[in-house]
Amino acid sequence: MDRNKILITCVLIGTLMMASAAQANSGQSDFPDKLNQGLANIAFGIIEIPKNVINITNHQNIFVGITVGTVRGMVHGVSRMVVGSIQLLTSPIPTSEFIAPAYVWERFSEDSRYFGLHYPAYWTVYGPLDDGK
16 A cells, blocks of 8 residues: 555656646746756856956957956856846746856857846857847
């Protein structure tokens, strides 16, 4: 009798897990994705500094890359960590994306955008996947 209850419980839990994974996600982030993105953005937001130095150096020159890239990287790094904290706090609530690209190491040559907005600046490159939208 105990084995049957355990088996039925496992089948029900498995069915519920598969049903939630099968639902369409129409642009909304689900709990594990937002949780992972929030933790990664808090932990690795500092990577925005070398990312901006490299990208601005490739686009302009080494002097501009080191000076403007460092400042811009610090601003983006702090912004990514703050947005990561917001993602972590709101992870149970389905919302649209807060930051693009979602992780700092994705589409490394792109400028980071927050809350679907992109601001014109000295160096701004948007990738082919979303054209800055």
